[in-house]
Amino acid sequence: MRIVCLHTADSNIALFDAAARAAGFEALELTHVVRADLLAAAEQAGGLTEAIAAQTREALLALRDNADAVLLNCSTLGPSVDDTLAAQAAPVPILRADAALAQRAVEGGGKVVVLCTVFTTLVPTTNLFAHAAARTAAEVEVQLVNGAWERFRADDAAGYLSTIAAAANKAYESGADVVVFAQTSMAGAALLVTSAAKPLTPPAIALAAAVQAARLTA
The missing domain is CATH 3.40.50.1860 (Rossmann fold)
Structure with a gap:
């Protein structure tokens, strides 16, 4: 099984890898992509804007290839995972970690x-x-x-x-x-x-x- 994680900080990669090992997910293949620019843009804008949400959805959809699930690991960007995205992503589930x-x-x-x-x-x-x-x-x-x-x-x-x-x-x-x-x-x-x-x-x-x-x- 392959799960692709979208992060906004490099330091979170090791935390997810450690959690997978601790949970006994030996057969789980984790792939990590970091988009710190998305969180930086949201911070500069004072919060998540529709434009940043659209960029986030585009990034998440691009990660579906060869993935069994895609996981958004950023609470600021979380609302980008909405019903519209779920419909576009089917049958690959895209989830927000929080x-x-x-x-x-x-x-x-x-x-x-x-x-x-x-x-x-x-x-x-x-x-x-x-x-x-x-x-x-x-x-x-x-x-x-x-x-x-x-x-x-x-x-x-x-x-x-x-x-x-x-x-x-x-x-x-x-x-x-x-x-x-x-x-x-x-x-x-x-x-x-x-x-x-x-x-x-x-x-x-x-x-x-x-x-x-x-x-x-x-």
Whole structure:
């Protein structure tokens, strides 16, 4: 089985490869494509525009050849995966990584705190998790981890992850039942969290959803 992942940061490739190994997906062939320009354009525009969404859809459709599923791994660009794209992509499923994450996060109800580090993902993440929670008893709160993205852009990985871990610990201490890291770049911070359970992160959950979708359409 071949899954093609569209990322907006090179550093996310290793996180997905590690998640595949940890999940035992030995026969899974992962191919990675990085389009940092799409996220940079969205940040410059203050969010996802229709023009950037159209470019993202074009990029995703181009990845269907020889793929069993295509996975968009960027929460800012996530809304580009819509019904129109699904119709154009058939029979190859194109999924957004954070959609499966949202479903998993709210399935048990309770207070769910979703942490983000880049401001352009706040609106799409809030909309996604609100939609997922509408059919459950979950109460969702989306928060921006202030100062974290500046550390990421400065290549301060240690500072980035420690800032996120501190925000997760604070969320648990404030009563969160579930803490979610909305972006793959945040995944490494889960190992630094000392309060309660480890936060949910996209890579393993998204890969499992892509594998399932590919099997259903095989």
